[in-house]
Amino acid sequence: MDTQSSHRYSVAIVSRGDAAARRDATAQNSRFVRVFEALAAAGIAAQPAIYDESFTEAVREQLLAVDGVLVWVDPIHQGKTRAGLDALLREVAARGPWVSAHPDVILKMGVKEVLYRTRRLGWGADTHRYDSASAFAAQFPQRLRGDGPRVLKQNRGNGGQGIWKVEVLPNAPTTVRVLHALRGSLPEDMPLDAFIARCEPYFGWGGCIIDQPFQPRLPDGMIRCYMSGAKVAGFGHQLIKALIPPPPEGPDAPEAQPGPRIMHGPDAPQFQTLRRLMEHEWTPQMMKLLAIDEASLPVIWDADLLYGPRDADGADTYVLCEINASSCFAIPDEAPAAIARTVRERLVGARP
Template identity: 85%
Template structure:
């Protein structure tokens, strides 16, 4: 198949207002290197800015292309994807392929994946509460028995709805909580008050996920970037979320996360993790969640914390979330990987249409 004659067209969809939409070009987009990588292999990529106020116009644009790459967070300045996801499902049903498809996001790009895949090698002590009543009934005893916990709303980003919770000695009815959003301070609150604070999460995400706290959190987080089923690079960052701020306060320089240091897929220090992701964990996840390899997002990432050292003294890794809705920034090697995956998907889409 020669995809350069005529050129295939791809929409790169992101959120913005009417002014951003009017000014959008490939050159001034934060995805400029993705546009360049697609152009280098003969694919015509176009920026499309989305907002609920002009959704009908966006829908018409998406129906006119061969594929759609979506970079829209689950929550952004109070707006969710409640209207965008049905629009994308409708577009995908009419021909263009969409990455990541909303139904794929609901399987792998939500915190519930931590519970559903807990038996894979990346899992930890993880529980799911399907209702506020279950949370109220089960969480207090688990907190007292198993030490500090991390609670996560099912859909969110930027630390929204992620809490470290720990029991206080000799104060059974009071807990210390710390929100993962930047600038948060620890609070000592009645457990009942905190439980009530979490109840709205069940309305948006449908469940609440509970993981054991990882004490090696200060060692940083490793972001494993994937394009389809292959590793596209890594990022390592010293994070500050869920770590109490220093005495200078949450706005001090000492309380800010370190830079994310990007690495290519061949970085030697991450080859054990790469083999696990490509050979074991991603295939295990796709089988467990019934996600065909062609449906995996063209760019997604799995965020890992360091788990306990194994018997030989080697690092282990614990999955803390998967980002499939809006994975950016990305390593230097990732745009070319995205372009290769897009080209492959276009071939698959054509072959599927021809065979049907």
């Protein structure tokens, strides 16, 4: 028998929290409640799995007892990285349960290095990678002075951490104006050498720094293309304020706050060109380039795209800003059902 009510499959939804959150967690009080509901409707029994390094063993036992594991944990949270969790997820996956997104897949597509590796795809830009502090110090100043404002990104991070707009001040080639993408940041003028030294820690946790040109159409907003596996699950458009200098009133002024992310379903007319590009060109090309098969793509991920220069016909082009594969949330209304369909397909494939 294989009815939706039979719950042939079980999954755990992993998110970060403390011991109290783990004790009190239910599907109903979870921020993923709509995902829990969609999974139940698809015949999949789902349970919350709150994770912290202090109770790894309890989480290990829980994850080994289910068929699949879905993970929503940021790369960096209150000073904690995913190092311990990723080791646990690799162990769990090696012992049977299916894990999405697998840490090895995240390392291919969910880090800023993907911007460099896919720079020749249609979403690419003049992107460079610095693999060491010495290479960064030797190469970045000349590129900055010759190419205009640049955006630097540490390889692993979230919430704007380690992302900087950098530009040379007029008539002061050794001084730069920098603006951190963290909310509430203010522009800061400082010697270029001092800024380069400030970035050295990024080579520890992340291993490299990625360098892209600043996109002048940033005030037009960012399009978040939500994907479930290789199919578009929806879109979000937001007038972001990161890397845009705040008004004279300061970073707390209403004008400095990002606009709401307006969600759209996958069939939204204004995004059909982008949908075609994502489903039929860029995602398949990325999979081939990074050696990721479709069954390994995360059940939910997103490509954040900025508007590039208009083409000769006046149509929009797009530049990849980042891919989120570790903790892609909030999501469009249509996404939970898409997640449930993808999860069921994966579980059926893993255990018919």
